[in-house]
Amino acid sequence: KAEKSLDLILNTVSASHEVATYIPLLFSSGTIVQLGGVTTDHKLNQMALLFARRSVAGSLIGGIKSTQECVDFCHKNNIVPTVDVVSCEKINEVYEILSTKNDAVKRYVLDIANTLGNQ
Structure with a gap:
């Protein structure tokens, strides 16, 4: 693709x-x-x-x-960059956004520290 x-x-x-x-x-x-x-x-x-x-x-x-x-x-x-910090649980949503079209023109950052802390 x-x-x-x-x-x-x-x-x-x-x-x-x-x-x-x-x-x-x-x-x-x-x-x-x-x-x-x-x-x-x-x-x-x-x-x-x-x-x-x-x-x-x-x-x-x-x-x-x-x-x-x-x-x-x-x-x-x-x-300044446009950044959206998301939990690791949302990685599939972010992947879908980036694989179709990133209309918002922003960078996604995975919040690994807080995600791992919740386990």
């Missing part, structure tokens, strides 16, 4: 993982941008890239100074 459905993937995973598993999600001419700073090598099937004109790119997120400038700018201009 999700295969060939994305033009861009911002991969922020900072642990060793198989990037190749994300390549089929890219539409023709799609790009996956590596942002996580993984130090291990990635194995990629070049044919999956070449025939669909897909690409892999990378970018650094910046150092402490540029990150602080970004945080200061957001604070000064009251730029």
Whole structure:
């Protein structure tokens, strides 16, 4: 269902993982941008890239100074994310929302500490 459905993937995973598993999600001419700073090598099937004109790119997120400038700018201009903290029991509801359409354009965060405390 999700295969060939994305033009861009911002991969922020900072642990060793198989990037190749994300390549089929890219539409023709799609790009996956590596942002996580993984130090291990990635194995990629070049044919999956070449025939669909897909690409892999990378970018650094910046150092402490540029990150602080970004945080200061957001604070000064009251730029904050829209976040909905939900209990783990609602994970299926959240998955349904995200798999159909996230009209609210917000980030969902699982409240694991309070969920585990209720068991």
